[in-house]
Amino acid sequence: MHKQGRYRGLRPHPEKLGVIPLEPGEVSRPVRVRASAQVHDWLKGFTAAELGQLLTQVWQQEAGQGLQGHRKPRKARAGAAEGSSRGAEIAINSPLTLGTVPDDLQAHHMVIVEAMRQGAVIQQDHQGRWKLTGQGTSRTLKPATVEVLTRLGILQ
Structure with a gap:
């Protein structure tokens, strides 16, 4: 498609609108986080790049402890209680x-x-x-x- 099609309203320099192009090797995806409202309020103060740095640090710490890869999502059992059964301590x-x-x-x-x-x-x-x-x-x-x-x- 050309400029007459779906890209006709875009400006040639998105940086002027505050959009920062991704670096080579970077990917941007929406991620759902299931946490308390306080955690979400705390996360609102981060930019996408800062959140990426935070998650990269956590991932590197886990990889350094021999925990390679990522955690696989698990489906909750039907009728299972919300939250964890482990004590907060x-x-x-x-x-x-x-x-x-x-x-x-x-x-x-x-x-x-x-x-x-x-x-x-x-x-x-x-x-x-x-x-x-x-x-x-x-x-x-x-x-x-x-x-x-x-x-x-x-x-x-």
Whole structure:
């Protein structure tokens, strides 16, 4: 198509309107963010380039920790509650440490505690699953189990 077609109203220099052309290798796409209103208010203060820099830094930090690629989107189960079942005090991707262990702890929780005493760690993988790894142990834990152990002060 020529200038008579769909481009007829465009000006030859979009920079004069404040549009900054993309650099080679850059891509601009709309991204949906599901977060609180406070987070969205905070994000409004960033330009597209600043948001790109922020996300690039986070991506590089994860890549530096051995978390390559990106998180795959997961579909929510039908009827699943909104939000996460994990406590707000649990930091994603940082290993949990062992706190005070009560004497009357259930046997299936005590197995986890014993593994941690022998050097195993509980940490989220790049897909958000809780893993108990180390000392020849590698198993996935239910989020509810991690939540209970955190609520009891066993995991910190």
